[in-house]
Amino acid sequence: MLLQRPLPRRGGAVRALRHAVAGDQEYMRRQAAERFDQITDALRQLPRSVLLVIRNMNLIRAITAEHGSHVDRYRLMARSATQGAFRVEGAGVTARLAGYWQRFVFDWRLFVDSVKMWAMRRTIWLLTLLGRAPPEMARIADQF
Numbered sequence: 672m673l674l675q676r677p678l679p680r681r682g683g684a685v686r687a688l689r690h691a692v693a694g695d696q697e698y699m700r701r702q703a704a705e706r707f708d709q710i711t712d713a714l715r716q717l718p719r720s721v722l723l724v725i726r727n728m729n730l731i732r733a734i735t736a737e738h739g740s741h742v743d744r745y746r747l748m749a750r751s752a753t754q755g756a757f758r759v760e761g762a763g764v765t766a767r768l769a770g771y772w773q774r775f776v777f778d779w780r781l782f783v784d785s786v787k788m789w790a791m792r793r794t795i796w797l798l799t800l801l802g803r804a805p806p807e808m809a810r811i812a813d814q815f
Contacts (some may be wrong), residue, residue, distance in 0.1 A: 724752075746781050753777060 703710060714722070728748065757770040757777075798804035 738811065743785060744786060747779060 717742055731748065753774075757774040759766055759770060762770070795804060798808055799809040
């Protein structure tokens with residue numbers, strides 16, 4: 672889990688990230704090797720549901736990479752994780768409507784955040800294109 676590499680969202684982002692994080696990866700490898708027993712104990716103490724979520728995230732990353740799709744997996748997982756939070760078994764009509772409204776507000780906020788991130792990436796890309804921002808800035812923005 673500690674040694675996972677991010678998957679490429681765009682070609683140049685991973686190359687820039689590899690150079691930026693190469694020292695950090697070596698440090699994390701050393702730390703993991705020195706503390707392997709502690710890490711194993713901590714993972715054993717986690718509830719099974721948390722381990723299932725971690726494995727699910729890895730599975731979603733792998734499927735996304737295999738298909739070459741640029742799925743917003745964070746938004747997808749947030750919607751999936753909160754789906755049950757807005758549902759109450761045996762609730763009346765008013766409670767169900769309140770749940771639908773809360774879910775709509777949650778989805779709307781996720782959408783607004785994704786539009787903001789898209790606008791930020793495009794702005795940084797344009798500034799880089801015009802020479803007003805260093806090229807590293809565009810590589811960093813591609814990671815998000």
